[in-house]
Amino acid sequence: MTAHIPTSNSHQSLHWRICCQSAERHKVIFYYEGYFSQTIIVAVSDAVKMRIEHLGAAGLTRRKLFSSFIEMTQNIIHYSVDAYTRDDSTVFNNEVRHGSICISTDAGRYHLHCANPVHADIAEQLRGKLEHLHTLTLDDIKREYKRTLRAEGPKDSKGAGLGLLTVARDASEPLEFEFMPLPNSEDVLFYLKATI
Amino acid sequence: MTNIFIPASTSSPEVDFQFDQRRLSLKGEAYPENAALFWADIVAAVRQFIQEDKSDAPITVDVALSYFNSSSAKMLFSLFDALNEKAATGSSVILNWFHDEEDDTIYEFGQELCEDFTHLSFHDHATQS
Numbered sequence: 278m279t280a281h282i283p284t285s286n287s288h289q290s291l292h293w294r295i296c297c298q299s300a301e302r303h304k305v306i307f308y309y310e311g312y313f314s315q316t317i318i319v320a321v322s323d324a325v326k327m328r329i330e331h332l333g334a335a336g337l338t339r340r341k342l343f344s345s346f347i348e349m350t351q352n353i354i355h356y357s358v359d360a361y362t363r364d365d366s367t368v369f370n371n372e373v374r375h376g377s378i379c380i381s382t383d384a385g386r387y388h389l390h391c392a393n394p395v396h397a398d399i400a401e402q403l404r405g406k407l408e409h410l411h412t413l414t415l416d417d418i419k420r421e422y423k424r425t426l427r428a429e430g431p432k433d434s435k436g437a438g439l440g441l442l443t444v445a446r447d448a449s450e451p452l453e454f455e456f457m458p459l460p461n462s463e464d465v466l467f468y469l470k471a472t473i
Numbered sequence: 474m475t476n477i478f479i480p481a482s483t484s485s486p487e488v489d490f491q492f493d494q495r496r497l498s499l500k501g502e503a504y505p506e507n508a509a510l511f512w513a514d515i516v517a518a519v520r521q522f523i524q525e526d527k528s529d530a531p532i533t534v535d536v537a538l539s540y541f542n543s544s545s546a547k548m549l550f551s552l553f554d555a556l557n558e559k560a561a562t563g564s565s566v567i568l569n570w571f572h573d574e575e576d577d578t579i580y581e582f583g584q585e586l587c588e589d590f591t592h593l594s595f596h597d598h599a600t601q602s
Contacts, residue, residue: 315506319483336575336602340540345577347504349544354506423585426550439543447578 278447292377292392295359295457295468299390303381306332310377313353322346325380334387341447341473342380342387349391349469350378356403356467357393386449392468400456400465406438407454407469417446428454444471474522476564486538490535492522498535508544517548523555529564533554537571538579546582553590560592567594574599 292310307328308320325346329339357374376393395403413421422442445452453470474492481487486501497519503555534556541549553568560566568586572579580597587595 285519286550315484337577340576340578346538346540351506351542351544426546426585427589437545443543443546 290377290468292467295466296377296379296381297394298468299468300347300379300381300383300388303383303388305379305381307380308377309379311352311375311424313357313374313376313417314434317352318347318354319471321378328380329387338387338473344365345389345444345447345471345473346378347382348444349389349443349471350376352440353378353391353393356395356399387473389471389473390468391470394459394462394464395467397463397465400467401465403454404456407442407452411451413445415446422446448472474518474525477518479515486541490515490518490522495528495530495532496535497532498536498537500537502539503545503549504539505545508542508548509587512545512548512552516548516555519552523559526559526564531544531565532559532569533567533569535569535571539573539576540579550586550589551591553586553593557592559589560590560594565594567596569596569598571598571600573602575602 290310293308296305307325311317322343326339326343329342334342353374353376355374374393376391379390381388381390384459410418422439425439425442439465441452448471450472453472455468457466457468460468476492477484477488477490479488481501482505484502485505486499486503489498489500491497503511538549556566556568570579570583570586572583580599583595583597586593587597
């Protein structure tokens, strides 16, 4: 994965260009770009479930895909910068976020690509976690998952540390990630790819 | 202690806590938008029940969660921690852990619970899909 924003026809969305570039020789079986809310995630995950079932993926693969899909898309809700908060929240804090999710397949493997803008300081936190994950073996990841599960989490955390560990644990390769500068902004586009 | 019944939603499980029958049940999928918010009241209710409970009759907990996200996993751990504390005081707490026979993730999570919460009487139930 190259560290530059793909240049091409600027009418095409940045997210779509990134997806196409990294899914170059793959078959894209699902793509959504737009605002993510819990309702949208539930509906989209349903469509994804049906699509993967239709493609005949094994039960274990379907479970891992669904799990990674939920973790990645809920991270978009929790960590994206491009948000507005609806005022009608009574109990729950209604959060919507902009991002994209792409699922591509290649030789029986599935790739989940996810992109969303984040604040620069969040990007640094994520980078630290992901670089650390990159150094771990699968056994290390499993051990760290168990440790993090038992640890007293930070009060406001919605489980992001455990979330990345969950995706990493189910992936067949180390997670790929990239942070790309956004034009006219201090924010950063966070790209994550998991292979199952 | 009032019983709790929360019907399942598209992303949260059915919660059926019959405190009077000493039977607690969780069933479905758990990936609510804000897991801390969803589970906090549930865990608090269980803690309250434990605190007020004068009986040492056994408590049965049936858990049949086919999926839970990472933040729910964390909250579930604290739920079972509370139940484990109760079991440590002499009251038997039976945990029936149901999962699809091919679902290693749920199975392994159950094993984690079993290892950590030694006072719970843990029973793994692999069900055929």
